[in-house]
Amino acid sequence: MMTPMTDRAVGIEPQRLLVFQTLLIFTVAGCLLFGALNISRGIYPLAAIELMMGGVSVWLFVRSMKDGLTQNWLMVYLALFFSAMMAAIATPESSPTVFVWVFLIPLVSHLLLGARRGLIFSLLFLSVAAVTYFYRLGGSAALLEPVAIANVVVCAVLLTGLSYAYESAREKTERRLQELASTDPLTGLPNRSMLEPALQRQIGDAARRRTxxxxxxxxxxxxKTINDQRGHEAGDRALLAFADLLRQRLRASDLPCRWGGEEFQVLLSDTEPDGAARIAEEIRSSLENMRVELDDGELVMTVSIGVASYPLDAEDPASLLIMADRRLYQAKVRGRNQVVDSRSLPVKWPEAGEIGEAPG
Structure with missing residues (x-):
C-alpha cells in the first residue's frame, strides 16, 4: 500500500483562523473593559497584564489580516491568554466569580488547536487553575465543600470531554472528505489534485537538499480498443490491475496517481535518471508479462512510458510534466510498449504545437 506524501504546511486552516480572529476581537474588548475596571479599583498589576494582553491581541489580529499566521502563534496566544487568566484568578483582590472563565479553557483550546493539542493545553491549564482555586479560596469553607468542588470538577471534565469528542469527530470527517477529494474512486490511487502540490513540495525539497x-x-x-471490444467492465479491471502493479513495484516514498482516463503519473523521490529509467522498464516489462483474467478470457496489456528527471530535464513542475508528456508521446509514436527517457530522447523543448494527443 502506498503512503502518499503529506502536507507539511503549518498554516492555520480558514475556519480556525476565523475563530481565532473573532476571539482576538473579544479579547481586546475584554482586556480594555477589565483593565479599566481594575485600574479604577487600584489593582494595577492585574490591569497592566490585561492591557498588555489586549495589545498583543491587536498585534496578532493585524498580522493575521496581513501576512497570515502559523499554528505556533495559536499556541503562543493561548499560553499568554490562559496565563493572564491564571494571574486574574490568583489575585486576592479580584472577584471570586473570575473562576467562571476557567470553563473557556477546554472549548477554546480544542477550537484553535484541534483534538490532541487542545486536550494537552486543557489538562495543563485546568490543573493550574485547580491548584490556584485551592490556594485562593482555601479559607472559604462554602467553596471547599464536596458539593461545590464536585460541581466545578464535573463541569470542567464534561466540557473537556465534549470538546475533545466533537473536535475528534470533526477532524476525522475532514480527513475523510480530503481523502475522497484527492483519491481516484476506481483505483484508489491519488488523483492529480494530490500530485500537483506534492510535486511542488518535492521540487522545493530537492532544491534544498540537492537531490x-x-x-x-x-x-x-x-x-480504447479494450473498452470497445471487451466492454467497460474489462476497462475498469485493466485500470485496477495496473494500479495494483504500481503499488507492488513502487516504494512507499513514491507517489503514483491516476492522471485521467488511462493515463497515470508517478513521482519517484530521490531517484537518479538511470534509476528512474530502470524502474520504468520494470513496470513496462511486468505489465507485458501480466495476465488479467476476464469472463471471456485473458487480457494482455502494455504501457508506454515517458521519463523526465529533475534537474536534468527541467527545474519547475510545468516543464517537468511537459517533458515527461513529450517522451510519452514519442514512445507512442515509436510503436508503444516502450520507455523513452533522456538517453533515448535528449532534452529538447518542443516547438509550438508539437505536443498533442498521443496515439491511443
Whole structure:
C-alpha cells in the first residue's frame, strides 16, 4: 500500500483562523473593559497584564489580516491568554466569580488547536487553575465543600470531554472528505489534485537538499480498443490491475496517481535518471508479462512510458510534466510498449504545437 506524501504546511486552516480572529476581537474588548475596571479599583498589576494582553491581541489580529499566521502563534496566544487568566484568578483582590472563565479553557483550546493539542493545553491549564482555586479560596469553607468542588470538577471534565469528542469527530470527517477529494474512486490511487502540490513540495525539497527525482508519465496502450471490444467492465479491471502493479513495484516514498482516463503519473523521490529509467522498464516489462483474467478470457496489456528527471530535464513542475508528456508521446509514436527517457530522447523543448494527443 502506498503512503502518499503529506502536507507539511503549518498554516492555520480558514475556519480556525476565523475563530481565532473573532476571539482576538473579544479579547481586546475584554482586556480594555477589565483593565479599566481594575485600574479604577487600584489593582494595577492585574490591569497592566490585561492591557498588555489586549495589545498583543491587536498585534496578532493585524498580522493575521496581513501576512497570515502559523499554528505556533495559536499556541503562543493561548499560553499568554490562559496565563493572564491564571494571574486574574490568583489575585486576592479580584472577584471570586473570575473562576467562571476557567470553563473557556477546554472549548477554546480544542477550537484553535484541534483534538490532541487542545486536550494537552486543557489538562495543563485546568490543573493550574485547580491548584490556584485551592490556594485562593482555601479559607472559604462554602467553596471547599464536596458539593461545590464536585460541581466545578464535573463541569470542567464534561466540557473537556465534549470538546475533545466533537473536535475528534470533526477532524476525522475532514480527513475523510480530503481523502475522497484527492483519491481516484476506481483505483484508489491519488488523483492529480494530490500530485500537483506534492510535486511542488518535492521540487522545493530537492532544491534544498540537492537531490534528484523523476516523473513517469504512463499511458496504457490501445485502451480504447479494450473498452470497445471487451466492454467497460474489462476497462475498469485493466485500470485496477495496473494500479495494483504500481503499488507492488513502487516504494512507499513514491507517489503514483491516476492522471485521467488511462493515463497515470508517478513521482519517484530521490531517484537518479538511470534509476528512474530502470524502474520504468520494470513496470513496462511486468505489465507485458501480466495476465488479467476476464469472463471471456485473458487480457494482455502494455504501457508506454515517458521519463523526465529533475534537474536534468527541467527545474519547475510545468516543464517537468511537459517533458515527461513529450517522451510519452514519442514512445507512442515509436510503436508503444516502450520507455523513452533522456538517453533515448535528449532534452529538447518542443516547438509550438508539437505536443498533442498521443496515439491511443
Amino acid at each position: 534528484p527525482f523523476a516523473m513517469l508519465s504512463m499511458d496504457l496502450d490501445h485502451f
